[in-house]
Amino acid sequence: MPELPEVETIKRGLAPFIKGKKILEVEMLRPKLIKGMSPSIFAKKVKGDTILGIERRAKYLLVPLKSGNTLIFHLGMTGALLKSVHKKPLSKTGEEAQKYIRISGNVILDFSDLRLFGKIWLVPSKKVLEQKEIKKLGVEPFSKAFTLDWFTKELAKRKTKIKLLIMDQAFVVGVGNIYANEVLYRAGIHPARPANKITPKEAKKLHHEIIDVLSDAIKHGGSSVDNYVDAEGGEGTYGKLHKVYDRKGEPCTKCRGVVQKISLGQRGTYFCPKCQK
DNA sequence: AATTTAGCCTGCGCGC
DNA sequence: TGCGCGCAGGCTAAAT
Structure with a gap:
């Protein structure tokens, strides 16, 4: 999507x-x-x-x-x-x-x-x-307004689950379910962690990975999930690089863990229980 | 005020 | 094999 x-x-x-x-x-x-x-x-x-x-x-x-x-x-x-x-x-x-x-x-x-x-x-x-x-839209992740300082302070203010927060378009825009899962995996953060329990060090990692995952996905023309096609009708190739999204039961790419699926905010949520705390 | 839930849609995959 | 239920989910509106 x-x-x-x-x-x-x-x-x-x-x-x-x-x-x-x-x-x-x-x-x-x-x-x-x-x-x-x-x-x-x-x-x-x-x-x-x-x-x-x-x-x-x-x-x-x-x-x-x-x-x-x-x-x-x-x-x-x-x-x-x-x-x-x-x-x-x-x-x-x-x-x-x-x-x-x-x-x-x-x-x-x-x-x-x-x-x-x-x-x-x-x-x-x-x-x-x-x-x-x-x-009502929030900050563009590629804009200058998306600073680490601002991000860290906002996390400290909120107690909602971190995955729901980074998907909240009134907070930071552009991150949907696929990329929220991938970003949290890379950052090593459990998707259900309350935002205000995330340490400044983790916030820094998370901030970086939001930008990095989105950048990587753009380089690959996006992810062709659910019939997504670009303006020419072509598919994006980032889907092949997903580490957790739609990989329930498959091995984690970093450890011996197995990708789990839970539901958060009525959305499929994928993570590695060993890598993401 | 902040957070959660339902509903909009259609095709597909799974279980019986 | 065939069928029907439930899931997929971005976003808004309604509910808590």
Whole structure:
């Protein structure tokens, strides 16, 4: 599922391709997932506009348009934003049934979402940061604001389980279930540890691994779990490097332990009981 | 106020 | 073999 590395990979794949392209058509097979306005108004407003670029904020993709509006995409669990080369018609059955929206012209963008957890908004660019979903977002892990000092102090203030905290998008953005598991494994911290029980030394390791795991995953084009594909429809290779995620019962790569699975916050949580305390 | 839970969706894997 | 239940989970809204 798309977490920061996957969304970043899509952004990088689309960036050189869509800038300056004009939107000539909007086709919608799943109009209900347009948020904040009726699908027909959405289509009317988007048609004829020109794409200025693409940015990422947390797991959201922001596509500013020349008119002063911005398209906001969230890929949910199984969303994909694909650039198409061939303009074959969308059909409501078969392989393309899941294609939700197509924005086409000098570029064809297919937003495909199997489980329909994805969302699309069109908002005035000036109001993007006021959009409630965007406004509540926490710190970007690759930004200067994500300092060790700040991170350590925040951990000391909270008693929630550390895995839930690093997945909290109001705290630090971009870390979803896969990377939370991997980050904690590398940091040697048990996912259920209360945040305020984590020592400054461990906090330093954790802070480092958040950045490091996400960076590594981006280098590998993300993890192709749950049908994730990049803008070209290609798979990411980081999934092969997962040390604990979806490895229940398999041997730990560092010790003789066996990867365990528990549930935290109703999410599958994988860890090595010997390496992670 | 902080933290937890339910619900949104659909396909697949597991157990019987 | 076939079927149905439960899981997968990002995020919001509702509940505690």
